[in-house]
Amino acid sequence: MSLLRGFLQFAENVGYQVRLLIAVLARLGHVGKRRMQIASQLYGAGNKVLHVALLVSFVMGMVISLQTGLVLAEYGQQDQIGTVVAITMAREMGPFITAIILAATVASAMAAELGTMSVSDELAALEVLSVDRTSYLTMPRVLAMAVMAPLLTIFSDAVGIVGGAFVARSQLGVGITLYYDTAIEALQAPAAMIALPKDVYGGLLKALVFGVTIAVIACATGLRTRGGALGVGNATRNAVRDSIIAIIVTDYFLNWLFYQS
Amino acid sequence: MSLDAITRGPHELPPDVCIRYIDLHKAFGKKKVLTGLTLDVRRGEALVLMGPSGTGKSVTLRHAIGLMKPDSGQVIVEGFDMGKIRPAELFELRKHMGYLFQEGALINWLSVAENIALPLIENSNMTRDEIDERVHAKLKLVHLPDVWDEMPSEISGGMKKRVGLARALITEPEIIMYDEPNAGLDPEISGAINHLMREVSETLGITSLIITHLVSCVRAVADRVVMLDEGKVIVDLPPEEFLASDHPRLVRFLGTDPD
Numbered sequence: 001m002s003l004l005r006g007f008l009q010f011a012e013n014v015g016y017q018v019r020l021l022i023a024v025l026a027r028l029g030h031v032g033k034r035r036m037q038i039a040s041q042l043y044g045a046g047n048k049v050l051h052v053a054l055l056v057s058f059v060m061g062m063v064i065s066l067q068t069g070l071v072l073a074e075y076g077q078q079d080q081i082g083t084v085v086a087i088t089m090a091r092e093m094g095p096f097i098t099a100i101i102l103a104a105t106v107a108s109a110m111a112a113e114l115g116t117m118s119v120s121d122e123l124a125a126l127e128v129l130s131v132d133r134t135s136y137l138t139m140p141r142v143l144a145m146a147v148m149a150p151l152l153t154i155f156s157d158a159v160g161i162v163g164g165a166f167v168a169r170s171q172l173g174v175g176i177t178l179y180y181d182t183a184i185e186a187l188q189a190p191a192a193m194i195a196l197p198k199d200v201y202g203g204l205l206k207a208l209v210f211g212v213t214i215a216v217i218a219c220a221t222g223l224r225t226r227g228g229a230l231g232v233g234n235a236t237r238n239a240v241r242d243s244i245i246a247i248i249v250t251d252y253f254l255n256w257l258f259y260q261s
Numbered sequence: 262m263s264l265d266a267i268t269r270g271p272h273e274l275p276p277d278v279c280i281r282y283i284d285l286h287k288a289f290g291k292k293k294v295l296t297g298l299t300l301d302v303r304r305g306e307a308l309v310l311m312g313p314s315g316t317g318k319s320v321t322l323r324h325a326i327g328l329m330k331p332d333s334g335q336v337i338v339e340g341f342d343m344g345k346i347r348p349a350e351l352f353e354l355r356k357h358m359g360y361l362f363q364e365g366a367l368i369n370w371l372s373v374a375e376n377i378a379l380p381l382i383e384n385s386n387m388t389r390d391e392i393d394e395r396v397h398a399k400l401k402l403v404h405l406p407d408v409w410d411e412m413p414s415e416i417s418g419g420m421k422k423r424v425g426l427a428r429a430l431i432t433e434p435e436i437i438m439y440d441e442p443n444a445g446l447d448p449e450i451s452g453a454i455n456h457l458m459r460e461v462s463e464t465l466g467i468t469s470l471i472i473t474h475l476v477s478c479v480r481a482v483a484d485r486v487v488m489l490d491e492g493k494v495i496v497d498l499p500p501e502e503f504l505a506s507d508h509p510r511l512v513r514f515l516g517t518d519p520d
Contacts, residue, residue: 117368124328125366129380129428130355136383 013242017220023134024142024216030135031143037136041144045106049152053101057089057156060097061163064088069172078172082182085164090187090199091259094157096251098149099210103243107218110141111239114222115232123223138223142215149211150204157203202258206251213250214243272337279304279436279468280325285334287320287492294320296492297334307462307469307482309500312489313514318472321489322438325470326360327351338436356384359429359437359467363444365421367413367428373400374409377428384432399427403457419450426457430465437461439471443478455481476504476515488514 031038068088069081114137117123126133161183168174187197221239225231274281280302287295294317302308302325310318323329324336327343336343341354367376374396381392400406403423408416416424422442429437439458443451459482462469471482479486479500486503488496488511496503496511504515 120364121362121366122368125360125362125368127328128326128355128358128360129383130352131379131383 013220016224017216020134020138020220020223021142021212021216024139027132027135027139028143030139034135034140037140038143041140042148044109045102045144045148046152048105048109049098049101049148050155052105053098053152053156054159056097056101057094057160058163060093061085061089061160061165062167064093064160065164065167066171069168069174073172078168078174079178080182081164081168081172081174082161082179083186085168086161086183086186087199089157089160089164090197090203092203092251092255094153094160095149095203095207095210096247097160098152098156098207099214099247100244102145102149102152102211103214103240103247106145107214107239107243108236110215110218111222111225112232112236114219115225115235118223118225119228119231133223138219141219142212145211145215146208147211149214150207153204153207157200198258202254205258206254209250209254210247213246217243217246272335272340272342274337274340277303279339280470281335281337282321282324283335283337285321285324285336286332287317287324287329288332294492295334298489298493300487300494300497302468302470303485304468305462305466306484307458307471309471309473309479309483309486310489311473311479311486311514316489317492318489319440322360322440322470322472325436326355326358326438356380356432357435359432359434361422361425361429361437361439361442363440364418365413365425367421367424369413371413372409373405373411373413373416373424376413376424377431379428380432395431396427399431400424402430402460403427404453419446419454422446422454423457426454426461430461433465434467436468436470439469439473441472441474443473443475448477451475451477452481458482479504490514 065081065085068084069078072078072080072084114123123133126136165176165179165183168179169176187199218239221235221242225235227234278301282298282300285295285298286293294315298317298321300321310321312318320329324331324343325338327346331344339354339357341350343351346354367373368379371379374393377396377399378392381387381395385392387395396409397406400409403426405420405423405427408420408424413421413424426442442454442458446454455478458469458471458478461467462482462484469482471478473479483500483503486496486498486500487494488503488508490510496506496508498506503511506512
């Protein structure tokens, strides 16, 4: 019985998130009117996350380089380490790391902020004042994440590749020029429809989907917060948890779409 | 759009009635809050709702402004059935109603002036100068002319309520609702809020619905007082008769009033 109730609750939550996303898309024409809120959200998302994303991506590039480099070295293939690091960062780790960091920092902040507004009647006040809450609160947050997630991913990809180069040179004895040549060559695989390497645009498209997913889940959770400070705490935790689960599930289907189907 | 222009719902009310509750029921889970509330709110009057905590006073107010839907029964506001009103109609209707929340509910990242101006910025074609002029007038009305650039976190609880009142009045509504405007205030500030509510009611002719636990508020503001108990109206009298009533539930309730 509780399993059924849990499933119904899950389905209801997903339904609300889908409706919220549709409502946001219907309000994209309000971008001009909401430019100040969007700018503020862009600054908040970028400012809170950039230094963390750069640090984690740099170290992740080092780890990928070391782990795969040691195996490749057993077969005398360590010269290919640039290829491995570049593709891994562009396809998977860049967007994934960025999304996880956004979920942990920005999604939690969004859910807490909107949750606090909910329990302190500020959301009800906006409704009573005939202010369109989706246009005023949700659309700027979703749009900012849709822009900021791919932007941060570009930085993560680049810094991860640099981190990999550092290990390749210092611990695997691979020349910097060779590393970067193989990395750049790997990212220039021809694309079917878009004049960008598939691994690059695939990764950026994933980042965009992750950004939108995180923002919609965080806003939906925050907007439906009830129960004072405890409710805000629960909303924050649920927003981070649900965002991370959604990122991982979405990641699988996007990989299947881009690289297998 | 004027209120007259949008008042064309099928639910006709007598001309002197602007809100009618008909056998309203509302429950939250197993807890029944309203159990058949029936009440008329007359145009231009200051109606005070009293009653023990948890007896449905705020829920009654929230139904009238469309923040809640009835489980059964009807709430008719200016001809519109609030249980069936379309979003666009509700959006328009609310432009003619004001609501003062218990804690003010000011948007915390906007300054005092921005909070008050918000409904006009969002929903009117007024110029910035016209909006600023009206914000000045409303701040003066609530006796807070010098807090223009203050943030909500920088002002006291009483000031927040007065700013909330200025915001509720900025669209010059025909109906205003106050959810415990005196709660948590010292007697001096509470008296000032009472004076303001009376001023708004008398000088602007606005219909006022006020939730309070304080007899001082009844004395200062009310044209009519209704007491709710267990989700129903049990007393409905002018203030003098209300305070003199020997209704046992009312006597027990007022006997605990610190006033």
